[in-house]
Amino acid sequence: MRNIAYFDNAATTFPKPEIVYRFMDKFYRECGVNVGRGQHKLATKAAKLISDTRASLIELLHCKNKKVIFTHTATEALNIVLQGINLNSGDTVYISPFEHNAVTRVLYHLQKKTCIHVEQLTVERETIQFNLDEIKNQFEIKKPAAVIVSHASNVCGVVAPIQEICALAKQYQAITVIDMCQTAGLIDTDLSTNNIDFAVFAGHKTLYGPFGVAGFICSPTVELSPLLFGGTGIDSANQELPETIPERFEVASPNIHAISGLYAALQWIKEVGIDEIYRKEQANHRRLLDLLKKYRNIGVVSSNKSNEIGIVSCVFEGYSSDVIGNVLSEKDIAVRTGLHCAPFAHRFLRTFPTGTVRFSVGYFNTEEDFVRLEKALDYIAENA
């Protein structure tokens, strides 16, 4: 069995709620077929599970006016959105300083094709807080064509004021994209506003579902050029993709196995309550921060403000993050070291290019996990 203190929840939450494992296994054994209405009973049942999962997501994110498009990874979702919004030469795209390579590498590719400018939204270096007045000025000087913001940084957990940023961006009719990989299901968020055009989620992170299902929320009248082409199960004679959403962006067999896991996870979130999940995660975050700050050999990257989730980057005096990662691994503690696929975040936080040791908590961290971590940190401090 598991015998690890798991502080790598930002990479993927682990473990999952028991019901997620159980429901996935049962559903896939009993109904592991390809979907399709009116094909056969199991296919109809599988199709219903998918539409029920969409409905649960819509409920969780308070956006009955929007559509859910399922992809297989959040990276796929970001590629579909960013490559599909048709940026023009000369356009300015604003991103936060914390964007993942799933955003910045796509933009880099687009920059090579089209002459777009990529600018960073102003964040105060000392407090790691977004400066809305300054962002307003930035938009005034260079009109935003698109604004892309991680709701919470996967490096330091800082939460962006997405509603305010998107409201500012919409004064310039910019397209707004929120990366909610670290927040969907954790921070209660209302996506009904027209200020948010696209919100990307990853099933296997804060939604406590499995790998293999992710996607984005958008308006039913979205303008987006497709990136992937293939079978849609409907309108098959037509070589154009269907105009209907979500079918237009959901080519290929849906992953009913993963979606069944997300379905169970969403039921679990509803049962426990998103506020309770947030409360427990914040308690674990506080416990982690208090522990880390005890050690003089550990530099903690933190805003010390309340708007952070349980992702903490650290620098250990005298040791590279990889060496610390190995020591922790030997003591059966899971963390993630290096650049976390977010080199610009590390540049901003001045932890580039060596990176950090990232600890990230989840709902399921236990007393035992923290005890084990404390012992290991004591050991490192003694040997520092």
Place this chain on the structure above:
Amino acid sequence: MRNIAYFDNAATTFPKPEIVYRFMDKFYRECGVNVGRGQHKLATKAAKLISDTRASLIELLHCKNKKVIFTHTATEALNIVLQGINLNSGDTVYISPFEHNAVTRVLYHLQKKTCIHVEQLTVERETIQFNLDEIKNQFEIKKPAAVIVSHASNVCGVVAPIQEICALAKQYQAITVIDMCQTAGLIDTDLSTNNIDFAVFAGHKTLYGPFGVAGFICSPTVELSPLLFGGTGIDSANQELPETIPERFEVASPNIHAISGLYAALQWIKEVGIDEIYRKEQANHRRLLDLLKKYRNIGVVSSNKSNEIGIVSCVFEGYSSDVIGNVLSEKDIAVRTGLHCAPFAHRFLRTFPTGTVRFSVGYFNTEEDFVRLEKALDYIAENA
């Protein structure tokens, strides 16, 4: 529990071998983390599982000289390959008459961007056999830039002579792409030849794995422009994707859950033996054909040649395929009706636009399944 006679194996094989369900559940419970060498013990274990799965695939397909790139669907793999091979204006692309929308819709998209010509390889209409002499002539008249062939049709099961077609194509230095969704793990195929540039597979079909893992086999020196951009876990500071294969084409978190299922499925194939799986599938195919041909109200689309796999399309006298599908569904028999995302195959077989009732067998069809099917077909014949 399952109470269905399942004849929809071409959509996805069902059920899976018991070991696939069991291993997936166990692995995901014990090691459901994000991969990464030298991060923590579970991440290293997950990374090893992925490399072991690649090695098993390489062994199954006899291609130690090639690389395995994992994607999430075969459609994603086909998009990466077809959008990445950089066709030029004026190029002629040959496809079989049986290609899926995952090929033809991508080509249609490329045709709108670039002036490429798409031609069909010659197949004899009466015998449904590829005419290699005629194909040679076609290539002589219009040089092929790329040749894309489904190893077996997902509509009528006809198997293409891929080695011969690719050898002909390579006389013109054409890029060759084989869609093995219906054959990998079923027909013992040697992909070591340099005549085959790309072979696409779907984990959830004849490989008896789950949804969520697919991919393609290619040479390590392949020339292909990436389609999807994002984190790769390595070389994170670089905004260019890594040059190394498979990392260049494997952005985002790998689906370790699905890959663990494919791993178990490949172990199962090795244990049972691909020849034995093929033998049993062919016996089920023969049994299905013999049954269907008993009925005067059923028109069976078949080459009557030996090179077919267990996918049989039928037309029922006096009834649309959807009506027959509904009757069968009522009797707890699963088939797939309509165009099967392959409208060109139906045009070729003259079953367009109404489509067919498709029966497809797998390794796990039972005596009971055929008895139930026979009763249902008797009922339909009596009421025809």
